[in-house]
Amino acid sequence: MRTGPDDGTDPVPAIACTDPAPAGVGMKALPVGDRALLVEVSSGEAAQALHAELVRRRAEGSLSVREIVPAARTVLLDGLDDPARLAERLPGWEIPPLDARADDAVEIPVRYDGPDLTAVAALWGVAVREVPEIHAAAEFRVAFCGFAPGFGYLTGLPARYDVPRRATPRTAVPAGSVALAGPYTGVYPRSSPGGWQLIGTTDAVLWDHARVPAALLAPGARVRFVAAGCS
Amino acid sequence: MSDRAFAVVRAGALTTVQDQGRPGHAHLGVPRSGALDAPAAALANRLVANPVEAAVLETTVNGCALRPRSTVVVAVTGAPCPVTVDGRPAAWGAPVPVPAGALLNVGSARAGLRSYVAVSGGVAVDPVLGSRSTDLLSGLGPPPLTDGAVLPLGNPGAEHARVDVAAHRAPPAELVLRVTLGPRDDWFTESAVRTLTTRAYRVSAASNRIGLRTEGPSLERAVSGELPSEGMVLGAVQVPPDGRPVVFLADHPTTGGYPVIAVVRATDLPAAAQAVPGTPVRFVAVRRR
Numbered sequence: 001m002r003t004g005p006d007d008g009t010d011p012v013p014a015i016a017c018t019d020p021a022p023a024g025v026g027m028k029a030l031p032v033g034d035r036a037l038l039v040e041v042s043s044g045e046a047a048q049a050l051h052a053e054l055v056r057r058r059a060e061g062s063l064s065v066r067e068i069v070p071a072a073r074t075v076l077l078d079g080l081d082d083p084a085r086l087a088e089r090l091p092g093w094e095i096p097p098l099d100a101r102a103d104d105a106v107e108i109p110v111r112y113d114g115p116d117l118t119a120v121a122a123l124w125g126v127a128v129r130e131v132p133e134i135h136a137a138a139e140f141r142v143a144f145c146g147f148a149p150g151f152g153y154l155t156g157l158p159a160r161y162d163v164p165r166r167a168t169p170r171t172a173v174p175a176g177s178v179a180l181a182g183p184y185t186g187v188y189p190r191s192s193p194g195g196w197q198l199i200g201t202t203d204a205v206l207w208d209h210a211r212v213p214a215a216l217l218a219p220g221a222r223v224r225f226v227a228a229g230c231s
Numbered sequence: 232m233s234d235r236a237f238a239v240v241r242a243g244a245l246t247t248v249q250d251q252g253r254p255g256h257a258h259l260g261v262p263r264s265g266a267l268d269a270p271a272a273a274l275a276n277r278l279v280a281n282p283v284e285a286a287v288l289e290t291t292v293n294g295c296a297l298r299p300r301s302t303v304v305v306a307v308t309g310a311p312c313p314v315t316v317d318g319r320p321a322a323w324g325a326p327v328p329v330p331a332g333a334l335l336n337v338g339s340a341r342a343g344l345r346s347y348v349a350v351s352g353g354v355a356v357d358p359v360l361g362s363r364s365t366d367l368l369s370g371l372g373p374p375p376l377t378d379g380a381v382l383p384l385g386n387p388g389a390e391h392a393r394v395d396v397a398a399h400r401a402p403p404a405e406l407v408l409r410v411t412l413g414p415r416d417d418w419f420t421e422s423a424v425r426t427l428t429t430r431a432y433r434v435s436a437a438s439n440r441i442g443l444r445t446e447g448p449s450l451e452r453a454v455s456g457e458l459p460s461e462g463m464v465l466g467a468v469q470v471p472p473d474g475r476p477v478v479f480l481a482d483h484p485t486t487g488g489y490p491v492i493a494v495v496r497a498t499d500l501p502a503a504a505q506a507v508p509g510t511p512v513r514f515v516a517v518r519r520r
Contacts, residue, residue: 030414033494034520036464038414067257069462071486076462078257084519145260146460146486149369153460209359209371215259 029087036078037087044072044155044183045098048143051075052220053095070144070219072153098141105139105222108187110178112136112227114198116166120180123163123197131199132227134161140185140223145215150189150207152217159183169195176202178225185225187217200225234300235352235384240334241296242376247365247440248354249347250286256360257485261371263465264364265481267440267504268345271309275349278306278326280388285353286363288376290346294337295376297348301331303384304351310343310402310505343402343505355385367440368482402505406434408478408495409517410468415458415490419470423450427468427476427492428516435475436508441484442469442477443503445512449474450492460486466495468514476514478503 027050028040041047051070054077057063063086066079080086112132114120121128140156157180165181170193173179177188179196186196189206206216217223239246249272252265266272272287288295294312304326307314314321315336321327329335337348356363356373365372376382416424432447450470463469467479469489478495480503493514495503506512 031411031519032414032464032491033411033466034496036494038461066254067462069257069485071461072459074459074461076257076464078462078464079254144460144486145258146484147260149256149259149261149371151260214360219258 027091029083029090031083031087032076032078035080035083036076037080037083039075039077039090040073041075042073044143046095047071047073047075048141048155048220049095049098051144052098053093055220071146072144105224106216107224107226108178108202108204108216109228110136110200110202110225112178112200114178114200116179116197117199120163120197120199124161135185135199136225136227138225140225142217142219142221142223143184144219145217147186148189148192148207149209150215150217151186152206152215152219152221152223154185154217154223155183156223157183157185163197165195166197169193170198173198174201176204176206178202202228233383234331235355235386236301236381237297237299237303237350237384239295239376239378239380239382240298241294241336242378242380243290243293243295243337245291246295246376247289247367248286248356248373248376248382249289249364250362251284252364252481253360253362253366253371257462260369260485261360262366262368262482262485264362264366264372266347266364267481268309268347268501270501271345272347272349274324275306275308275347276353278308278324279304279349279351281349281351281353282388285349285385286356287350288348288354290337290340290348292344293339294346295348296334296336297350298334299329299331299350299384301384303329304387305329305335306349307337307346308349309345309347310340312340312346313338344507345504350384351387352385355383364481366482368484402507402510403502405511405513406502406506407513407515408499408503410493410495410514411519412493412516413491416492418452418454418458418490419492420451420453423452424492426450427514432476432512432514434506434508434510434512438506438508440480440482442479443506443512444477445475447475447512450476452490454490458488458490460488463487463491464494466497466500467491468493468495480504 026042030038069076140154142152173194178200181196249266432445435444
């Protein structure tokens with residue numbers, strides 16, 4: 001291993017870049033209908049930090065809201081009694097940066113055998129065998145979920161490893177496929193059409209509605225991919 | 232299976248099990264789901280003395296036919312339609328006793344799209360995340376009804392309401408949807424916002440439980456870039472690249488990447504659930520409450 005994320009010394013670059021500026025700077029609360037607010041922030045990291053703070057406030061009982069839905073640059077608050085009042089107060093909030101410690105990470109075993117491994121290696125400018133090393137060395141966080149129940153958009157790879165979606169989406173991506181698109185890593189909870197670049201396969205069950213909790217990955221969860229048979 | 236059950240003799244075009252849905256899980260990518268015409272579903276439950284959270288059947292266009300294995304009371308609400316028990320006319324919008332083994336037929340809608348069939352005891356399929364609703368976007372909950380399927384019923388509670396009669400509002404000739412602008416109205420030209428709130432649209436035949444699609448003038452964007460995925464609410468008026476607004480209904484995706492120009496008042500959505508394709512639609516801008 002030479003430098004960068006593959007030597008394990010730069011595990012969570014996203015957190016290192018968290019804007020240290022105070023609280024609600026750059027935060028914009030857009031009203032959505034009569035009972036919701038869409039809070040827009042400047043970066044994905046800021047959205048994750050805001051989400052964590054909103055969840056904390058709801059848990060302690062100081063925020064009453066039905067849904068807290070994080071996304072790429074926003075957090076949606078749906079089911080508010082008085083959205084206008086919250087919109088006024090939000091800019092004064094202290095938003096602590098995300099906790100960088102990852103000792104409670106969900107581990108997902110992966111066989112790095114995806115059909116797009118070669119394409120991803122070419123996009124990254126590395127040898128094929130280095131793709132699993134780079135990917136498994138990163139520490140991920142579930143930025144948000146969407147697309148299907150239990151599908152998480154995970155960030156954690158340095159920006160230089162962003163990859164485009166495939167020009168032609170596959171009509172069926174198998175359940176358990178570990179895939180890349182843009183800055184995100186995702187795992188398909190079930191077979192579905194998809195345009196992400198497939199780098200591996202896991203036997204982990206991402207979604208099981210008979211299990212509590214049903215989703216293996218929820219927003220804010222930390223995740224590590226462990227190369228199966230290579231550790 | 233016990234005799235607290237019914238057999239599906241005719242499933243109809245699309246009949247699903249619906250209750251109040253599964254809100255509270257949007258952050259996991261789980262749509263809220265639930266009856267599209269929620270007041271009609273609640274009324275059907277009241278007529279058979281079910282609790283409001285009991286699961287009912289939601290039919291589409293041409294009803295369904297059921298054969299209960301034990302004597303039950305049913306009520307049909309929502310889209311008005313002929314109701315028969317073993318071929319004899321029975322009341323719509325009122326409690327109807329159906330003897331064990333008799334055939335309940337819920338006919339084609341005379342107006343509107345979706346009828347609701349409550350059965351005493353409620354449809355007792357296993358709940359998923361606290362709800363028995365079929366979610367057609369993500370596949371959670373029971374599958375749509377099929378001919379020959381047998382669905383379990385719960386135990387009826389107290390006495391049945393005897394005389395409640397449903398006051399029915401006929402689906403209007405024109406669907407008027409009050410909207411508050413935003414959150415992304417600034418992604419559209421001023422003339423597009425004016426177009427949305429002054430011009431006539433029609434309900435598209437491509438509408439479903441996920442969204443009410445419309446046909447009409449295309450809405451021009453002022454911002455051409457891509458919107459990063461963001462959370463979506465019920466009633467969001469999303470504008471895909473073809474410029475025709477789509478109103479998000481109960482099975483809508485929890486996040487989306489097309490800008491939302493406005494949001495429909497929740498109280499106007501039950502009427503949207505009953506608007507047949509071709510119905511004129513008018514979006515009227517109102518002030519936020």
